[in-house]
Structures are given as structure tokens and as C-alpha cells.
Amino acid sequence: MLKRIVLLGLIGLLATACGTAAAPTPPGAALVHIKLPVGYVANIQFAPLYVAIEKGYYREAGIELEFDYSLETDAVSLVGANNLQFAVVSGEQVLLARAQGLPIVYVAAWYQKYPVAVASKASQNIQRPADLKGKKIGLPGRYGANYIGLDALLYSAGLSENDVTLDAIGFNQVAALAADREQAVSVYTTNEPIQLRSEGYQINELRVADYVQLASNGLITNERTLASDPDLVRRMVSATLRGLADTIADPDAAYTISTKYVPDLTTADAATQKQILSASIDLWRAKRLGYSDPQSWQNMQDTLLKMGLLKQPLDLSKAFTNQFIP
Secondary structure: OOOOOOOHHHHHHHHHHHHHOOOOOOOOOOOEEEEEEOOOOOOHHHHHHHHHHHOOHHHHOOEEEEEEOOOHHHHHHHHHOOOOOOEEEOHHHHHHHHHOOOOEEEEEEOOOOOOEEEEEEHHHOOOOHHHHOOOEEEEOOOOHHHHHHHHHHHHHOOOOHHHOEEEEOOOOHHHHHHOOOOOEEEEEOOOHHHHHHHOOOOEEEEEHHHOOOOOOOEEEEEHHHHHHOHHHHHHHHHHHHHHHHHHHHOHHHHHHHHOOOOOOHHHOOHHHHHHHHHHHHHHHOOOOOEOOOHHHHHHHHHHHHHHOOOOOOOOHHHOEOOOOOO
């Protein structure tokens, strides 16, 4: 799972660029059905995809999109085996999969900043990563982005897992921190910190992206699709980035569109959900939407090597590409 001000004129240019990157499908042409795993339940964080569907960007690109709210690791395996052509996954999953021989390739960055943070009550006085030394830190488990991001944050301060106590608590970070069962918790910056503050808690938040740039969530395909149908990849990327640009430019319109795709969004706390969307947009912004920073991939590989999750370096040039970015 699924990590400030951009001139509207720039957003308009980006949207236009995304719109002209791939030629539209001729009227009457058959649509390509794409089942897209996104690794989570229907949620406001997927607003760019909902916007792209609602505004017809995928259909213009000759694509009929179906959402698959399944587990990220399942998506990686399915795309790697060419049973599916695309999925939305996090950067570490790409490298871990390629280390196992799965030929997946990251073709468009959605999140420019890694969405993980470590949250603590203000009374703990955890102001910087070095302050985590000796603390008991709750996290879902030793897997996924919460785990990768936490270790990267520790490494940034010269610490390791040996300097803290890791406590696997499942996805119960809010309750655990509120009840003082943990001194800190590894969270998604667009989720638990907003919940905690809405419940009246004063918290400190150490965002991984403020200390190290890591390859984050984005769109993957596989080497077979890249070789056999690069135009489909280009059209898929283009339509997705158009939805992303529109969401950044007009969050209120994107929120309204999302109410059609996210069950119970209309009955949820609108203020909190809009905060989640706003926080997500902060992680998506970029001068060039979709662009993968090579250094972020090197940093991710270095982190995985230190954690022992990778045994040897990979050829990163095969793990991601920017050739389909407008």
C-alpha cells in the first residue's frame, strides 16, 4: 500500500501534454479491456483514476478500465506472468519482484514522494529520526511500505532495527498510539496522522520523504507488453496522467467525481476525506508528472540491500523507464 503550490498555467500545460502524448483511438474502434489492480479498497486516493474514467480519457485512449482492489503482491505476480498488463504498485515491489526473475517494469511515477511517516504523540518529543533510538515502534509487520519506509528513516539517522523495538500490530496504528501501547507508529502520511489529529491528538510526524527520496507508487507493466504493444503502454500512461493533472488542478471536482466510485464517500466526514485528498496531492506534485527520478531508485535499492531483502544490486535501467512520459 498504498507517501506545494503549482501554478495553474503549468498544470494546464501538463494536462495538454498528457492529452497529446498518444493519438486518440478512432471512433468505433474496439476498446482494449484492462483490469487494473491498485492494491487497496476503493478510496479517495484513487481520485485521478476516477477522474480519467469519468472524463473519458481512457476511452479516448482505446481502453476500457476495470478496477481490481486486490493485494499488491498478487498484482506483481500477475503482471510478471503477463496474466495482467498493468498494475499500480510501490517501488520496492518492483525491485523485489525483479530480483525473483519477474520481468516487470515501472513506466510512470504516480507518487513523487514516499507516503510513509512515523507518527508519535507530541509528549514523546520525537522531533527527528535520531530521536527514535530506544523507542518502541508499532507497524503492520515486517513487510510492505510501512516497513521499508521505517528502515529508510532509521538509516538516515545512522540507526538500524537493533536500535529500536519493532512491534507488529497489524493495521491498528491509530488505536495503539492513542492508547499509548506504542511510543511511535509507522503510518501512511495521508491516513493515520489525519485521523489522529481529527480525534484531537497532538502528534509529531517524521515523513520519510523529508529525509530520503525513494521510488514510490506508480504504474507497472511487463517486458512482453513493452515489446509487443508499446503504443498501448503510451496510451495507458497518457490517460492516467491526464486524470492526475486534472485532480491536482481541481481537487473539489475530483472529490465530487470520486463519490460515484467510492462507496459511502457521500456519508463520510467530507472534511477529513478532503484532507486526505489534499495530503495525497502534495505527494503527487511534480514539474513533470509521471517522471521517475533515477536517484530515488538507487536510494530504494540501497535501502533494500541494507535490509537484506536484496542480496545483490540489480540493473536499475531495466526496472523503470521514462520513455512513455510526455
